[in-house]
Amino acid sequence: MATRTIHEQDRQPQPRLTSEQVWRAVANASFAVLSHVTPAGEPRSSGVLYQAADHRLVVAVAPGGWKAKHVAADGRVAVTVPVRRGGILSLVAPIPPATSAPTGRRSCTRPDLRRPAHC
Secondary structure: OOOOOOHHOOOOOOOOHHHHHHHHEEEOOEEEEEEEEEEOEEEEEEEEEEEEOOEEEOOOOOOOHHHHHHHHHHHHHEEEEEEOOOOOHHHOOOOOOOOOOEEOOOOOOOOOOOOOOOO
């Protein structure tokens, strides 16, 4: 016989989030933490502003800046998007944000060309 705690016995199945619900929450935010690896193989994370478009995150960085150079060197990135949680409890107690943390590969586009460019 399996034993369960009171909380486990009372717990009802929670509704699962859909991909569209996650994308809607991500589209309503604009700040993310971009993680990447430097050319020397060291991990780095930095804050970036983004816009969601067609299930992609568009991040703007300075073309000659260190973020662009590091991401271009390897191409692999991870992004953490903090999504603020609400509800009445958030008015009286700090509630940490929920996060969505997808991984992916970079694709560079020059704003003046509106097409992919070499990074």
